[in-house]
Amino acid sequence: MLIQMTNIAKNYEIGEEVVHALRGVSLSIEKNEYVAIMGPSGSGKSTLMNILGCLDSPSEGTYDLNGKAVSDMTDDELAEVRNKEIGFVFQNFNLLSRSDSLHNTELPLIYLGVSRKKRRELAIASMQAVGLGERMHHKPSELSGGQRQRVAIARALVNNPSIILADEPTGNLDSKTGEEIMQIFEVLHSKGNTVILVTHEPYIAEHANRVIHILDGQVDSDKATENAIRRANGEKVVI
Amino acid sequence: MNLLEPISMGIIQLRTNKLRSILSLLGILIAVGSVTGIVSLGEGLQSYILGEFDKMGGYSMIWSWAPDSWYRNESGNWVRRPWEEYLTYRDVEAIMAETNLVEYVIPHVWVNMGGTESNMQYRSASTYGSVESTSPYYIMEQNWRIAKGRFLNFFDMANKAKVCVLGSQLAEDLFGVSDPIEKEVKMGGMRYTVVGVMESKQFFDNNYNDRVMIPVTTAQERILGHDHLGYITVKAKSPEYVDEVVDAMKRVYRRYHDHGDEYNIRTGEGELEEINRVLLIMKAVAGGVAGISLIVGGIGIMNIMLVSVTERTREIGVRKALGATRSNILHQFIVEAVVLCLFGGMLGIGLGLIIGKAISIYITSITHMTFISLISPKLMMIAVGFSLSVGLIFGVYPAWRASRLDPVEALRHE
Numbered sequence: 031m032l033i034q035m036t037n038i039a040k041n042y043e044i045g046e047e048v049v050h051a052l053r054g055v056s057l058s059i060e061k062n063e064y065v066a067i068m069g070p071s072g073s074g075k076s077t078l079m080n081i082l083g084c085l086d087s088p089s090e091g092t093y094d095l096n097g098k099a100v101s102d103m104t105d106d107e108l109a110e111v112r113n114k115e116i117g118f119v120f121q122n123f124n125l126l127s128r129s130d131s132l133h134n135t136e137l138p139l140i141y142l143g144v145s146r147k148k149r150r151e152l153a154i155a156s157m158q159a160v161g162l163g164e165r166m167h168h169k170p171s172e173l174s175g176g177q178r179q180r181v182a183i184a185r186a187l188v189n190n191p192s193i194i195l196a197d198e199p200t201g202n203l204d205s206k207t208g209e210e211i212m213q214i215f216e217v218l219h220s221k222g223n224t225v226i227l228v229t230h231e232p233y234i235a236e237h238a239n240r241v242i243h244i245l246d247g248q249v250d251s252d253k254a255t256e257n258a259i260r261r262a263n264g265e266k267v268v269i
Numbered sequence: 270m271n272l273l274e275p276i277s278m279g280i281i282q283l284r285t286n287k288l289r290s291i292l293s294l295l296g297i298l299i300a301v302g303s304v305t306g307i308v309s310l311g312e313g314l315q316s317y318i319l320g321e322f323d324k325m326g327g328y329s330m331i332w333s334w335a336p337d338s339w340y341r342n343e344s345g346n347w348v349r350r351p352w353e354e355y356l357t358y359r360d361v362e363a364i365m366a367e368t369n370l371v372e373y374v375i376p377h378v379w380v381n382m383g384g385t386e387s388n389m390q391y392r393s394a395s396t397y398g399s400v401e402s403t404s405p406y407y408i409m410e411q412n413w414r415i416a417k418g419r420f421l422n423f424f425d426m427a428n429k430a431k432v433c434v435l436g437s438q439l440a441e442d443l444f445g446v447s448d449p450i451e452k453e454v455k456m457g458g459m460r461y462t463v464v465g466v467m468e469s470k471q472f473f474d475n476n477y478n479d480r481v482m483i484p485v486t487t488a489q490e491r492i493l494g495h496d497h498l499g500y501i502t503v504k505a506k507s508p509e510y511v512d513e514v515v516d517a518m519k520r521v522y523r524r525y526h527d528h529g530d531e532y533n534i535r536t537g538e539g540e541l542e543e544i545n546r547v548l549l550i551m552k553a554v555a556g557g558v559a560g561i562s563l564i565v566g567g568i569g570i571m572n573i574m575l576v577s578v579t580e581r582t583r584e585i586g587v588r589k590a591l592g593a594t595r596s597n598i599l600h601q602f603i604v605e606a607v608v609l610c611l612f613g614g615m616l617g618i619g620l621g622l623i624i625g626k627a628i629s630i631y632i633t634s635i636t637h638m639t640f641i642s643l644i645s646p647k648l649m650m651i652a653v654g655f656s657l658s659v660g661l662i663f664g665v666y667p668a669w670r671a672s673r674l675d676p677v678e679a680l681r682h683e
Contacts, residue, residue, distance in 0.1 A: 085590060085676045106594045113592020124587045124680065128285035140274060141592040185591070 031094075032192060032224055033059040033082070038091035038101075039247075040077050051077040053247040054091070059226070061192075064219045066227040066235035066255075069244035076197075078244060079228045083116050083195045084108045096192055113141050117186025121198035123178045125170040131157065131181045132166040138189045156188040157181070160214055176207035183214055187223075194218060197228045212237050275597075275604040282605055283612075286577075290609060293573035296566030297613030297656055298620060304559040305621025305644065305652050310628055311552035313642040318544060322537070325412045328508035329372070330537040331515060334500035336528055354526050355497040358485075363525060364503065368517035370510040373406040375502040376485045380492055382457035389443065389481065390455040396442035398435075398481035400456070402488030408467075410502050413477060418450045418465030425464075425484045429491055433461040437469040438478035456481070457492060471636060511536050563655060566613070567663040574606050574667035585671050586679025599672040606664025607657060614656025618649055 040052040051074045059065055069075040080086040081093060084100055087108070093101040095115060103111065117138075118124075125134045136153035144152065157163055160180040170178050179199060186194050196215065200208030216237065219225050227238055235241050239258035243250040283290040322328070335356050342348045361374045380400045382388040387395035401407065405421050408414070416437065425432050433454065440449045440463075453460040461483060470477040489496050505514045515534055522529035578585070585598055593601075625642030632640050 080677050083590070085680070106596075109589065109592050109594040109597075112590060118590050120680070124583070124590075126584055126587065129281070133281075137588070138591045140278075141588075141594070141597055189592075 031058050032061045032063075032096060033057070034092075034094040035081075036092045038078075038081060038088045038093060040074075040081065040086070041089045050247055052081070052088070055244075055247070055249055056091075057242060057249060057252065059224065061224055062219070062222050064215075064225045064227075064237070064239045066229055066238035066241045067244060068228075068230060068232070068235050068241055069250075070230065073244045074247040075228055075230075075244045077247075079195065079197055079226075082193075082226065083118060084111045109141075113138055114189060115192040117189065117191040117194045119179070119182050119186050119194065119196035119199045121201040123170070123175075123182045123202070125178060125181055125185075127170050130167045130169050131162060131173070131184075134170070134181055135184045135188055137185060142189060152188055153184070156184040159187060160184045174207075175203050176210055179203060179207075179211050180214070183211070183218075187218070192224060194223055194225045195228075196225065198230070199227065200229075200231070200234055208234070275600045276608065278601060279605040279608045283609060289573065289577075293570055294609050294613030294616070296569035297563070297610050297659065298566075298617045300559065300562040300566040301614045301617025301652050301656055302620030302624060303562055304556060304655070305618050305648065306624030306628070306642070307555040307559050308552060308648055309621060309625035309642040309644040311548065311555060312645065312648070313625065313629055313640060315545070315548045315552075316643055317638065317640045318548070319541075321412075322541060322544070325410065326504055327537040327541065329505040329511060330410075330540075331503040331505065331511060331518070332500060332533075332535045333503065333518060334533050336531040336533070352528065354528055356501060356532075357496045357498060358489075360521060360525060361498070361501060363521045364501075364514075364518055367521050368514055370506050370514050370517070372504045372506045373409065374504075375404050375406045375410055376498045377500050377502070378402040378485050378488045378493065378497070379499045380457075380483075380488045382492075388456060389439065391443040391449075391452060394443045394445075396439055397479065398439050398456070399479055400488075401480050401482045402485045403482060404485055406504075407482060410504065411470075411477070413470050414468045416466050416468045417448075418463070420465055421482060421484050426486050429486045430484060431459060431461045431487060431491070432464045432484065434465040434467060434482040435463055436467050436478040436480040438476075439481055440466045456483075459491065471638070508537075511538065560655075563659055567610075567659040570606055570610060570660065571663035571667060573609075574602060574664055575670070577605075578602065578667050578671040581671075582674060582679050582682040585674050586676050586682065589674070589676035590680060595672040598674075599668045602668030602671045603661065603664045606668070607660035610656040610660030610664075611653065614653050617656065618644070618652050621652070 035058070036056050038052055038055045039050065042049045042051060055078060067075050067078060077086070081088050084095070088101050091101065092099060095111065098111070100108070100111060126137070132150070132153055135157055136149045139149040139152060154163070154166065157166060160183050162177065162180050162184060165173060165177060170181070173181065194215070199215070200211055203211060212234065215225050215227070227234065229235050236255055236257060238255060239261065240252070240254050242252045333356070335354050336350065338353060339347050339349055358376060361376055364374055365371060380402050382400055384397070387397050389396050389398045403421070404426060405423060408420050418434070420434055421432065424430065433456070435449060443449065443454060444452065449463045449466055452463050454463060467477065485498070503514060503518065505511045515536065518534060519529070522532045526532070588598065622644055625644065629640050629642040632638065
């Protein structure tokens with residue numbers, strides 16, 4: 031099991047009041063799954079994503095990632111887990127605006143301690159994988175939204191992480207570009223990557239094989255999509 | 270992550286923020302520049318003074334005079350001595366006879382020629398000269414050269430001759446462009462034949478050019494009517510003989526005077542310590558004042574780094590999401606501050622060199638002292654070390670703030 035969450039709760043104290051963002055979420059995700067996490071705003075899906083991505087620690091419950099008890103880790107250990115196990119793709123791309131695409135892509139490798147030469151090779155390979163081989167030295171401002179998100183995906187891939195965690199990856203893109211980006215996730219999934227999407231768009235969630243609905247800090251439903259059934263039947267799915 | 274990584278990242282960061290980087294390193298640049306400039310001037314001054322001191326044979330010099338009539342007793346009050354003793358030419362001869370380690374002994378007597386506005390006249394021209402009654406060795410002691418005619422000689426001494434040698438200003442005041450040699454000037458009611466004129470010389474605020482030199486014997490016998498000497502200057506043949514010469518002088522004083530032990534003896538070595546102490550204080554004060562500007566520069570750096578941390582909160586969040594640990598972030602921001610300060614410091618050394626050069630050229634042009642600012646490798650190391658520590662000290666707090674940011678909060682930051 032790649033991800034095993036048991037009774038995860040997250041409470042925030044805002045002044046006197048305690049906000050229960052997550053109230054006992056349990057879920058497991060296996061390697062090479064393609065999962066969408068859905069829910070209205072305020073449902074706790076962002077908190078869940080932060081905990082899944084090891085950006086935040088749960089208040090209660092246990093979270094095992096790749097057999098390691100993430101919920102007990104210190105900040106620096108979490109940083110290492112994020113570095114090695116998780117590739118983030120954000121809605122607003124979150125690229126370093128003053129650095130070129132190549133430097134943005136190799137950033138995780140810097141913190142992994144990869145040598146300059148090896149880093150460059152891996153970053154170039156990663157950029158070519160998302161079809162950006164020609165845009166190595168462009169800064170984010172010189173790229174279109176779709177291209178920026180490709181850089182972000184290349185960056186997420188470069189460490190060969192266990193999970194690609196995408197938070198509304200098409201939220202800032204027009205629908206055509208959004209589709210192109212979803213195709214990339216499709217390809218990554220078909221190559222054996224584990225992809226977790228966080229979205230509130232049903233048609234984006236439809237790309238996944240499994241949709242987990244979060245409501246009021248709890249898992250409301252967790253089921254396979256129609257696409258998953260069709261894929262299981264050996265049909266080629268084009269959305 | 271090795272050490273070079275944050276440095277190259279820091280440089281990239283600073284390069285992408287050129288204007289801000291330049292503005293913030295300006296403070297450090299000016300601070301290091303002024304410290305370096307001032308200290309290099311101080312060092313130049315010191316080396317110049319020591320050079321002059323050496324040229325005058327300062328290290329071999331001994332100055333000596335009779336016990337002062339007034340002295341400070343144990344309770345700190347000024348008291349007049351019940352007795353009076355004087356140095357005379359007999360002491361000079363006795364010292365010469367006592368040791369052969371002495372190159373020369375120069376007697377000096379204070380003479381008042383009268384007059385407050387003027388004490389020298391030539392026809393209708395008049396001026397004020399400061400009278401030095403001394404011996405032929407005087408120009409050697411003063412490292413001063415004759416421009417015209419000759420200096421006092423031993424015939425003048427023996428004959429108590431009414432001759433004088435003029436400083437360049439006096440010659441100009443009294444004679445204008447005409448030749449003063451063999452002319453007679455009037456001082457204190459007596460006429461003196463001008464036998465020579467000195468070259469112009471200035472050493473700090475010691476103006477040589479308004480001095481007039483007459484034989485010490487002339488002053489004693491023709492003006493004062495006694496054989497007292499004001500003070501004597503003794504030059505040892507070499508600096509290492511100074512102690513022995515001082516001992517010989519003490520022996521002479523004890524032999525010829527009742528209170529021989531109380532005669533004053535100062536050596537060049539002692540004077541040098543005094544000069545060095547004054548210079549050190551001067552350098553420390555100037556350096557300290559300039560050092561305050563380093564702190565100001567450092568606060569500027571801290572301010573910029575704090576702004577930078579706030580502005581780059583999102584970037585910090587992204588870096589943390591991608592696996593940067595607290596110490597990675599801490600290092601990154603400290604290194605940025607240090608690189609900034611080091612760069613500013615190095616440019617500052619350059620600026621300091623220019624400031625030092627410019628001021629020394631200016632000083633040379635107004636005083637005719639051949640004076641050059643000096644910057645030693647040690648001084649450069651200190652300047653670099655200072656800017657490094659400013660970067661470290663003032664970079665730590667902003668960097669610590671950056672490293673403590675919560676990744677979730679930071680990523681949400683607009």
